[in-house]
Amino acid sequence: MRKIADSTVRRLSLYLRFLEEFEGQGIETISSGALAGRGGTTSAQVRKDLSFFGxxxxxxxxxxxxxxxxxxxxxxxxxxxxRVALIGAGKIGSALVQNRGFRRRGFDFVAIFDRDPAKVGQELGGVRVEDVRQLEASLGRNPADIAVLVTPPEEAQSVADRLVHLGIKSILNFAPLQLAVPADVTVKTVNLALELEALAYHLANPT
Amino acid sequence: MRKIADSTVRRLSLYLRFLEEFEGQGIETISSGALAGRGGTTSAQVRKDLSFFGxxxxxxxxxxxxxxxxxxxxxxxxxxxxRVALIGAGKIGSALVQNRGFRRRGFDFVAIFDRDPAKVGQELGGVRVEDVRQLEASLGRNPADIAVLVTPPEEAQSVADRLVHLGIKSILNFAPLQLAVPADVTVKTVNLALELEALAYHLANPT
Structure with missing residues (x-):
């Protein structure tokens, strides 16, 4: 299959969401226009996006x-x-682990790591928090497909290096920095401060 | 000032972060190359980004x-x-309100709303949770600059409509849908499930 742009994948995810809603309402067929209207795009775009795949x-x-x-x-x-591993069991990390939507979608948090001894041994969403020093031992025994990184920025790169060394190919990064990873590793960065700053920019510079 | 692309604003935010780190280390001058290296871009890009502004x-x-x-x-x-208002005091919302980094950057959560009577009246990060039915009364008295929307998807649009009606021009939306807003309102959507699905896509379709 040829390479599909991230923006296309993103729209496909949105289409899937809308279609599942339609399905829940018992709607059996849908026009590209109706799908486009729901997704804020055009029916030509919908047809083009879907044509990549057949x-x-x-x-x-x-x-x-x-x-x-x-x-x-x-x-x-x-x-x-x-199988998803969480590194960093702070407030954001805890909220992610306990999100029922992710589990419903097939993303199962199976391991949680933190460096804080007060957190190690506690349970979050049914999973015991392990010491981050056990990362290799634990994920070596029970590999994860995806790592969610919610560490302080100064630790993120070294943890990412360890994850890459463990063979993990997919990282969702919440630390506010650009991770350096090999080309075969996919990183998605969610930087909430940057989103707020983009809003501030628009408030400071109204068009 | 002419319109600057979102991607430029995003890079400027990153440059600022790196520069603040350099400043903290007592570094007084920096080349565009060093700034580019830290931000995963090129020195030509850095010079171009900054040239927009003088x-x-x-x-x-x-x-x-x-x-x-x-x-x-x-x-x-x-x-x-x-001044930031949070609508939806669930786990993600609570984590956002209690994030010290946002406050340090000048984003002050001044109002929190939820529809759950069990949450109303509780304190989160020093702010009392109000009934979402009080949105107009409360933000009418004490306006907010930015709204952070962390409601279930089926409520997000109607809450967004009320925020727009209140004159709010900036919304950070965590609900998994595309909000419809007038052209002078800026919405940034953070869709964590979509990020995970993009990672799943890459795992299912390795290049």
Whole structure:
């Protein structure tokens, strides 16, 4: 399969969400226009996005909702479960582990690490917090697919290096810095302070 | 001032972070190359980004760190404080309110709303949680600059409509949907499930 832009993957995720809503309402077919309207895009964009992956829908009839849901789940890799390790059991980390939506989507937090001795041994969302020094021992025995990194910025790169060394190919990074990783490792960075600053910029510079 | 792309604003925020680190280390001048290296970009990009806003630095001498810090704070609108209202005092919302980094940056959570009677009246980060039905009364008396929306998706649009009606121009949205707002309102959406799904896509479709 050829390389698909991140922005396309993002829209496919959104389409899937809307389609699941439609499915929940018992709607069986849907036009590209209705899907576009819900996603803030155009029906041409919807058709183009879906055309990357094959031929869906019938001209004049629209898309079969259950078929498209199934196809998008397959495309996005959501027909299986992913083992997720959390590093950093602070407030944001704890909130993520306890999010039921992630689990429903197939993202299972299976390991939690922290360097704070007061947190080690506690349970979060049914998972015992381990000492981050046990990262290699623990993930060596029970590998994770995805690591969620919520450490202070000064520790993030060294933890990321250890995760990469363990063979982890996917990191969701909440630390406010750009991680350096090999080309075969995917990092998504969520920087909440940056989002707030972008809002501040717009308030300071109204157009 | 002409319109600056969001990606530029984002890089300026990152530069500011690095410069503050340099400042903390007592470094007084810095080359565009050093700044670029830290930010995962090129020195040409750094010079271009900064050129939007005036003339900084001297050829061969680099940028004065304190001058550039000051200029970037000004550009980004970070020389003042912003009043932030949180709607949705769940786990993610609570974690945001209690984040010391935001406050340090000048983002002060001054109001918190929830619809859960068990939460109303409790304190979070020194702020009393109010009933979301009091949104208009409370923000009418004490307006907010920025709203952080962490409600369930089915309530997000109606709350956003009320915020817009109250004159709020900046929304940080954590609900997994695209909010419809007038053109003069800026929305930044953080969709954590989408980030995880993008990682799943890359795991399912390794390049």
């Amino acid at each position: 031929s869906f829908g019938k001209r004049g009839l629209g898309y079969s909702v259950p078929e498209l849901v199934q196809a998008l789940r397959q495309i996005l890799g959501l027909t299986r479960h992913y | 003339s900084f630095g001297k050829r061969g001498l680099g940028y004065s760190v304190p001058e550039l810090v000051q200029a970037l704070r000004q550009i980004l609108g970070l020389t003042r404080h912003y």
